[in-house]
Amino acid sequence: MNGSAVYGERVVIVEVNAGRVNLRTGRIASTDSSHACADNHYETVVWGDQQFRPAIESAEEAFERPFRVNSIHLLKEQEAESLRDRDSAQEWFGAIYQDWLVGKIQRALKRLKRSPA
Numbered sequence: 001m002n003g004s005a006v007y008g009e010r011v012v013i014v015e016v017n018a019g020r021v022n023l024r025t026g027r028i029a030s031t032d033s034s035h036a037c038a039d040n041h042y043e044t045v046v047w048g049d050q051q052f053r054p055a056i057e058s059a060e061e062a063f064e065r066p067f068r069v070n071s072i073h074l075l076k077e078q079e080a081e082s083l084r085d086r087d088s089a090q091e092w093f094g095a096i097y098q099d100w101l102v103g104k105i106q107r108a109l110k111r112l113k114r115s116p117a
Contacts, residue, residue: 001069001070001071001074001075001076001079002076002079003069003076004040004041004069005028005030005040005041005044005069006028006040007028007029007030007031007040008027008028009027009028009076009077010025010026010027010076010077011025011026011027011028011046011074011075011076011077012024012025012074012075012076012077012079012080012109012112013025013026013046013048013065013067013073013074013075014072014073014075014093014105014108014109015073016073016097016101016105019101019104021101021104021105021108022108023108023109023112024048024049024050024052025048025049025112026046026047026048026049026063027046027047028040028044028045028046028047029045029046029047029064030044030045037066038066040069041069042068042069042070043066043067043068043069044066044067044068044069044074045064045065045066045067046064046065046066046067046074047063047064048063048064048065050063051063052064052065072092072093072096080109080112081109083105083106083109084106084109084110085106086103086106089102089103089105089106089109090102090106093105
């Protein structure tokens, strides 16, 4: 993600595991003072549209996940849209993933439907 996270902003999370690509959507859930670990400049908290993991302590925790704001796997919705272009996706993810995997990420982003505002 480029820049700071803004409370309520729509985001896309790119998960890559053993050659599989999964996209999750959500919103920035933290403000400068709402979460002890988040300042929205370096660390942020995302509230997922679906559960990230099984509920361990509470059902609410299953929907929250902390992220570093500069993670290449955390995208603002506009960034995700621009990465539907193969060259843009290659520039963004190419430094850490092989071409075939960048292609899978780019195709997944092309299939992603834009969320209602």
